[in-house]
Amino acid sequence: MAGVVPPGATTVPADxxxxxxxxxxxxxxxxxxxPIPFEEIHREALMSLKPETFExxxxxxxxxxxQKFSLSHSVSMGPTEIPSQSAETIKIPTAHYExxxxxxxxxxxxxxxxxxxxRLNARVKWDLTDNLTVKANAQLTxxxxxxxxxxxxxxxxxxxxxxxxxxxxxxxxxxxFQSVTPHxxxxxxxxxxxxxxxxxxxYAARYETDKMVATGQVASTGMVALSYVQKVSEKVxxxxxxxxxxxxxxxxASVGYDYILRxxxxxxxxxxxxxxxxxxxxRLNMGLNFILSAEVDHSKKDYKFGFGLTVG
Amino acid sequence: xxxxxxRGGVSLPERRPVSKPESNILARITSSPIVSRGKxxxxxxxxxxxxxxxxxxxxxxxxxxxxxxxVVPLIIEMDREQQFNELELQQASLLGAPPTAPASK
Numbered sequence: 284m285a286g287v288v289p290p291g292a293t294t295v296p297a298d299x300x301x302x303x304x305x306x307x308x309x310x311x312x313x314x315x316x317x318p319i320p321f322e323e324i325h326r327e328a329l330m331s332l333k334p335e336t337f338e339x340x341x342x343x344x345x346x347x348x349x350q351k352f353s354l355s356h357s358v359s360m361g362p363t364e365i366p367s368q369s370a371e372t373i374k375i376p377t378a379h380y381e382x383x384x385x386x387x388x389x390x391x392x393x394x395x396x397x398x399x400x401x402r403l404n405a406r407v408k409w410d411l412t413d414n415l416t417v418k419a420n421a422q423l424t425x426x427x428x429x430x431x432x433x434x435x436x437x438x439x440x441x442x443x444x445x446x447x448x449x450x451x452x453x454x455x456x457x458x459x460f461q462s463v464t465p466h467x468x469x470x471x472x473x474x475x476x477x478x479x480x481x482x483x484x485x486y487a488a489r490y491e492t493d494k495m496v497a498t499g500q501v502a503s504t505g506m507v508a509l510s511y512v513q514k515v516s517e518k519v520x521x522x523x524x525x526x527x528x529x530x531x532x533x534x535x536a537s538v539g540y541d542y543i544l545r546x547x548x549x550x551x552x553x554x555x556x557x558x559x560x561x562x563x564x565x566r567l568n569m570g571l572n573f574i575l576s577a578e579v580d581h582s583k584k585d586y587k588f589g590f591g592l593t594v595g
Numbered sequence: 596x597x598x599x600x601x602r603g604g605v606s607l608p609e610r611r612p613v614s615k616p617e618s619n620i621l622a623r624i625t626s627s628p629i630v631s632r633g634k635x636x637x638x639x640x641x642x643x644x645x646x647x648x649x650x651x652x653x654x655x656x657x658x659x660x661x662x663x664x665x666v667v668p669l670i671i672e673m674d675r676e677q678q679f680n681e682l683e684l685q686q687a688s689l690l691g692a693p694p695t696a697p698a699s700k
Contacts (some may be wrong), residue, residue, distance in 0.1 A: 540669075542673075545676065546672075549669060559661050559664050561668060579660060
């Protein structure tokens with residue numbers, strides 16, 4: 284679900300570059316469209332290039348009890364990678380069951396998930412007024428010092444969006460995103476992590492037309508991310524992404540496609556690290572989806588395949 | 596067979612020095628420079644072709660599995676979409692002309 288920002292990853296101050304140019308084109312600069320939220324600027328590229336690949340079996344069942352309330356049961360079995368010091372990837376077969384409850388109202392959204400290994404996820408999204416939204420996100424685990432929570436306060440103006448974030452471990456952040464022309468929006472973010480004594484600032488730009496979306500983001504943590512998505516037809520879109528970290532000299536480029544056909548949705552991508560993934564969601568029946576996921580990493584010789592079923 | 600460092604990377608195995616001349620005519624033929632040159636060339640060719648086959652094999656494996664993951668599901672799905680479209684067209688033409696069908700009978 285969009286709108287969840289991992290703690291410590293972003294946000295920081297609102298240094299924006301909003302300028303109002305009085306151009307001679309027939310553009311009404313007083314009536315610009317409202318841009319999308321700052322954490323979603325890479326949304327199209329992420330949807331095409333980073334599907335949720337998994338390994339093993341996955342079964343999701345969602346049952347609606349009411350118009351607003353629904354329960355979900357999810358079973359997943361398969362090898363899970365554990366981080367190891369050596370270059371070898373160590374996989375241990377695990378299985379868990381996740382129970383969830385969702386309450387969805389036009390103004391209020393509550394989502395909770397509990398796993399069999401004792402983890403609890405909770406998300407709240409509350410629209411106080413038309414323009415002000417409060418979001419909260421919490422993850423509790425059995426291990427000490429691994430739980431975290433975050434609060435977001437979003438304000439949506441006529442042609443801008445601003446957000447203030449507070450998380451545990453003295454994490455503060457703010458971001459601001461402004462529409463400068465009907466197609467271009469610019470913005471920035473600032474964050475301060477008290478526990479690690481780190482702070483950072485970042486800038487982002489997004490250019491969007493009917494056929495394509497181009498975004499760029501630079502952050503003082505050393506990350507430069509550019510992405511470009513072209514909508515070739517209403518069924519097909521192609522995306523490419525470039526990420527460069529100038530502190531650790533890490534470069535990754537990837538190219539992918541996204542085919543949305545009537546019976547299925549197929550996403551494929553190939554990476555400069557020698558990794559190709561494919562994700563297929565096939566509609567077998569009304570409300571019944573069959574998913575297949577494949578991730579082949581030629582350089583690390585790591586092969587992950589998964590299959591599953593989604594009901595409801 | 597050690598490889599002498601010429602330009603880095605792979606190089607041909609080093610050549611053995613020529614041995615002393617024999618008295619036997621057969622031994623003289625087999626130790627003549629032409630024959631030894633020919634034998635050296637044959638072993639070099641075998642070495643190079645073995646490397647070439649191995650790297651072609653690796654490239655073919657990577658290309659083949661990547662094609663299988665990225666392209667084969669796409670072909671299958673596009674084919675299904677086309678079949679589905681044809682079926683719909685057929686059904687539309689069947690159901691779309693009921694008033695004229697009994698009239699033509």
